[in-house]
Every structure is written in C-alpha cells, then in structure tokens.
Amino acid sequence: MAEATAPAAPPAGGAGLRDVVALPSSITSIENGVLSYRGINIDELADNASFEEVIHLLWHERLPTQHELETMRGQLAANADLPQGLIDVMKSFPRRTTPMEGLRTAVSALAMFDAESEDMSDAANQRKAIRLQGQMASIVAAYERIRNDREPIPPRPELSLAANFLYMLRGILPDPLSVRALDKAFTLHADHELNASTFCARVAAATLTDMHSAVTAAICALKGPLHGGANEQVMKMLNEIGHTDRVESYIRNKLQNKEKVMGFGHAVYKDGDPRAKHLREMSRQLGKLTSQENWYKMSVMIEELVTGAKGLKPNVDFYSASVYHYLNISSDLFTPIFAISRCSGWLAHVLEQYANNKLIRPRAEYVGPVDQHYVAIEKR
Ligand code: COA
Numbered sequence: 001m002a003e004a005t006a007p008a009a010p011p012a013g014g015a016g017l018r019d020v021v022a023l024p025s026s027i028t029s030i031e032n033g034v035l036s037y038r039g040i041n042i043d044e045l046a047d048n049a050s051f052e053e054v055i056h057l058l059w060h061e062r063l064p065t066q067h068e069l070e071t072m073r074g075q076l077a078a079n080a081d082l083p084q085g086l087i088d089v090m091k092s093f094p095r096r097t098t099p100m101e102g103l104r105t106a107v108s109a110l111a112m113f114d115a116e117s118e119d120m121s122d123a124a125n126q127r128k129a130i131r132l133q134g135q136m137a138s139i140v141a142a143y144e145r146i147r148n149d150r151e152p153i154p155p156r157p158e159l160s161l162a163a164n165f166l167y168m169l170r171g172i173l174p175d176p177l178s179v180r181a182l183d184k185a186f187t188l189h190a191d192h193e194l195n196a197s198t199f200c201a202r203v204a205a206a207t208l209t210d211m212h213s214a215v216t217a218a219i220c221a222l223k224g225p226l227h228g229g230a231n232e233q234v235m236k237m238l239n240e241i242g243h244t245d246r247v248e249s250y251i252r253n254k255l256q257n258k259e260k261v262m263g264f265g266h267a268v269y270k271d272g273d274p275r276a277k278h279l280r281e282m283s284r285q286l287g288k289l290t291s292q293e294n295w296y297k298m299s300v301m302i303e304e305l306v307t308g309a310k311g312l313k314p315n316v317d318f319y320s321a322s323v324y325h326y327l328n329i330s331s332d333l334f335t336p337i338f339a340i341s342r343c344s345g346w347l348a349h350v351l352e353q354y355a356n357n358k359l360i361r362p363r364a365e366y367v368g369p370v371d372q373h374y375v376a377i378e379k380r
Contacts, residue, residue, distance in 0.1 A: 016267070018267060022194060022199070022360070022362075023194075023202070023358075023360070025193070025194075025349070025352060026038070026061070026352070027058060027191060027193075027345070027348050027349060027352060028058075028191045028192060028193045028345070029193065030192075030193050030268055030269070033269055033271050033272065033274060034274065035192070035274050035275065037054065037057055037058060037190065037191060038057050038058070038061055038062065040057070040063075042187075042188065042274055042275060043274065043278075045057075045187055046184055046187055046188055046275075046278045049063070049187060050069075050160065050183055050187075051160070051161055051162060051183045051186040051187050051190070051341070051344075052064075052069060052072050052073045052076065052160060052161060053069060054186075054187045054190050054344065055072065055076075055133065055190070055344045056068060056069065056072050058190060058191055058344055058345060058347075058348040059129065059344075059347065059348050059351065072130075073160060073161075074157065075130050075134075076130060076133060076134040076161055077134065077155055077156065077157045077158070077159060077160075077161075077164060078134075078157055079130050079131045079134045079135070080131075080134030080135055080137060080138045080155040080161075080164065081135075081138065081154055081155060082110075082135060082138050082139065082142055082152065082154075083110075083113040085113050086106060086109055086110055086113050086139075087142060087146075087152055089105075089106065089109050090102060090106055090139075090142060090143050090146050091146055093105070093143075093146075093147075095147070097147070098332055099140060099143055099144060099147075099332050099333050099335075099336045100219075100223050100229075100332070100335050100336055100339075102139075102143040102147075103136070103139055103140055103143070103219060103336045103339060104216060104219045104220060104223065106139045106143065107132075107136065107139065107212060107215055107216050107219060108212065108213075108216040110132075110135060110139070110212060111210060111212035111213065111216075114128065114131065114212065116128055117210050117211075117212055118210055120208065120210070120354070122354075122355075125211055125350075125351060125354060126351075128211050128212075129211065129347045129350075129351065132211065132212065132215060132343065132347065133161075133343055133344060133347060134155070134161065136339065136340045136343045137155075137161055137164060137165040137168070137340045138152075138154075138155055138164075138168060140165070140333065140336040140337065140339075140340060141153070141165055141168035141169045142168065144169055144330075144333060145168075145169070150171075152168070153167070153168045153171050154168075155167075155168055160179065160183065161183075161186070161340075162179050162182040162183035162186055163179045165182065165337075165340065166178060166179065166182060166327075169329075177286075177289070178327050181282055181286060181323060181326075181327060182327060182337075184278065184282065185279065185282070185320055185323060185324075185337070185341070186340070186341040186344075187341075188275045188278055188279065188316060188320075188341075189275075189316060189320075189338050189341035189342055190341050190342065190344045190345050191342070191344065191345025191348060191349075192342075192345065193268075195227065196221045196222075196224075196226075196227045197218040197219070197221040197222040197227060197228065197342060197346065198218065198342075198345055198346055198349050199221075200217045200218050200220070200221040201214045201215060201217060201218035201346040201349055201350055202214075202349050202350070202353045202360065203217070203360045204217040204218075205349070205350040205353040205354060205357075206353055206357055206358065206359050206360040207359060208354075208357065211347070211350055214346070214350045215343060215346055215347070215350070218342070218343075218346045219339055222335065222338065222339055222342065223335065225262070228317075228335045228338040228339065228342070229335050230262045230263055230315070230317040231263070231317040231318075231320050231321045231324070231334040231335060231338060232321075232331050232332060232334045232335055233262035233263075234262045234263040234317055234318055234320075234321035235321040235322075235324075235325060235331035235334065236262075236331065237250075237261070237262060237263075237302075238295055238298055238299065238321060238322065238325075239331075241298055241302075243294065243298070244294065244297050244298055244301060247298055247301040247302055247305065248301070248305060251302055251305045251306060251309075252305070252309075255305075255306070255309050255310065261302070261306050261312075262317070262318075263314055263315060263317045263318030263319075263321065264306050264310075264312040264313065264314055264315065264318065265312045265313075265315065266313075266315045269313070269315070271313070272313035272314075273313065273314065273315040273316055275315075275316040276313065276314045276315060276316060276318060276319055279316065279318070279319035279320050279323055280299075280300075280303075280314070280319045282319070282323050283295070283296045283299060283319045283322040283323050283326065284296050286322075286323060286326035286327070287322070287326060289326075290326055292326065295322040295325055295326065296322055299318065299319060299321075299322050302318075303318070317338075320334070320338075321334060324337060
C-alpha cells in the first residue's frame, strides 16, 4: 500500500485552524489583544466582579442584580452536593488515578446519577448547568480527600464557590485573602472564546448530545499539556529549577534544545495575554505575604529570559502556577481548578449552541494517495 504523502501546504485557513472563524458567538471576544466577556473588559471584571457575577454574565448576558446574585450563589452552593453513589465510584478508582483523570470520569459518571441528564428542555438544561458548575468543585475537592484517605466534606450553603472549594478541600473555613485570590483566578479563566476545550464542548453539543457529555468532552481536551495542562507543567519546571541561581542556565539550556517553555506563547495573543498581569500581581502579593518570594522571583526571571530571547510573553498558565502553589494547592490540582472555572464558559457555549443549533461538520483537505486498488491479501 502506498504511503500517504505529506501535505505540501497547510490546509485552507492554516494548520490548526488559526484565524478561522468557525461560528458566531456573543459570549466572549478577543479584539486587538483585549479580552471581554459580554463586552466588558476582563481587567474591569478581574478587579471588581465575583466569580458568581461572572457566571451570571456568561449565562444570562448581563451582570446580576443583588437579588439575582444572591439567588445564583445560593443555588450553586445548594446544588453542589455529590450523590453518595458517585463518591463510591470515586473511591473505587485505582490509587494512581490523577485528579484530572478522576474529574473526567466522575463528570461522565455524574450524568448517570442526574435524573434530568437526558432532558433537553431549556429549563432542565438551566438546572443542570447550576448543578454541574457547583458539583465540579465538589468532585475535585472530594477526590483530593479520597486519594489522601480522608472522607469528602459536603459544601456549606452560605459560602461562595471559591470559599466552598477551599473549605471542602481542607475542612476549615478559608481566609478571605485566599478566597479572593482563587475567586479572581476563576474569573480570569472563566471563558476564552473558541479555545480547544470550548470548541470540543460545542462540537459535542451540536450533535444534541446531553450537557454532561459535552462537558466531559471539554475536560478531555483541557487535560492536554498544550492547553490546561500547561499550568501543572509550569510548577514542575519551577520545582526542577528550585532556586533563582539556576534559572538562567536552565532556561537557556531549554531554549537551546528547542524545547518549549510551558506557560509562554499563545495561539491568539501575539503581544501578551491580558490575564497574565493580574496573576503576576497576585503571585507577587502572595509571595510577600507568605514570605516565599522565591517562586515569584524565579517566575519573573523566567519571563525576562524567555521574552528577551524569543519575544514570547507569559500566558494565563504561567503565573497561575505560583499563585496556586502559594495557596498551598498541590500541582496536579491546577488543571482541575482551571476546569472548575472554565466549566462556566463551557456551559455558556453549550447553552448558546443548543439555542441556535447547527451540526458542526467541517471538511478535511484530502492529501493521501489516489487511484489505489484493492490487493488480495496473499499478494501484499
Ligand atoms: N516556548 C518556546 N518556544 C515556543 C513556545 C514556548 N512556550 N511557544 C511557541 N514557541 C515557538 C515554537 O517552537 C515555534 O518556533 P519555530 O517557528 O522556530 O518552530 C514558534 O514559537 C511557533 O510555535 P507554535 O507552537 O506553532 O505557536 P502557536 O501559536 O501555534 O502555539 C501554543 C501556541 C500555546 C500551543 C504554544 O505557544 C505552546 O505550546 N506554548 C506552551 C504551552 C502552553 O503554555 N499552553 C497554554 C496556552 S494558554
């Protein structure tokens, strides 16, 4: 059989569908390097909004009133409980199951415990969105406890999503600064137009599959090191370097070997990711507060070296690594935390897709051999 020939030129629209506009959306825009949710600049939201306000904005097209905000916060907390059957499933995972693998399988399994999972009415989908958003945080916290031989802790109805997550993780009420830092990180990661995981969610939703399936598809895409997995890799790199003295040789070596430095570069932003500066500032503040400035200082040195040598700027994943580390969160929870936040964006896109659906079915540019014939097996 003849080998498939390599493509002579990138397919129409460029490799990786760069700059291809796949569908209309009124959720998030990236224009001239400015990121906005429903037309509001991310800088304003990062400085002023709570994550629950952002969820309302993404799902309902506008910021909530005080009453709507309280209702949403209450509903998220009240629906964040996990069915005991799901906890039993998680307890049966092999010990080596990573938190991201656990999340992927638990969200898929959650559908089987949700009486409305196959109800595609708008009202049921709105209810499922609330449940899924709250339960994502509960799953990540519960599995972290299970793998450390501790019992999961149920959510408290009076807490925000960020506070509840930290509470369910540790079993003690979190301090306000940690809650504010995590809440802000949630806002910054909430949505990002047609990134790989969101596109996956929309492709799945466009087949009119159920919401849990669409979110499971998105988690699978987020898991990869070129997408949500990058923040964990950044922490791995910081741990490998260990000290500011070793930053320069480590990074120069990596660049010389043409290895990628995780947390740098972006498929859309060529002049810097607008979210990175907020996380950088958070990392600086938390470093000072915890008297562990090493992680922040190493990160700044890496930024100077990579930007100086390659012109590449840090993306959202770079400083989020040291921020989560300062919050005393283990590095294999970084991507699941990204998933908790991005779930709000996935759900907004799934709801938008359902509301005006068209099956997503692009074409491939065929670059293989032509005019081949079947050859009998004994003659091959
Ligand atoms: N470190 C070192 N070099 C990098 C780099 C990085 N993080 N990101 C891109 N480059 C280089 C590539 O090696 C390539 O160089 P070459 O032209 O000499 O071969 C060039 O920049 C273009 O890279 P490419 O991967 O094609 O860019 P892209 O815009 O398609 O990819 C990413 C964007 C995000 C996939 C890419 O920058 C990357 O892999 N970054 C690291 C992973 C990461 O942080 N992901 C999170 C994204 S939010």
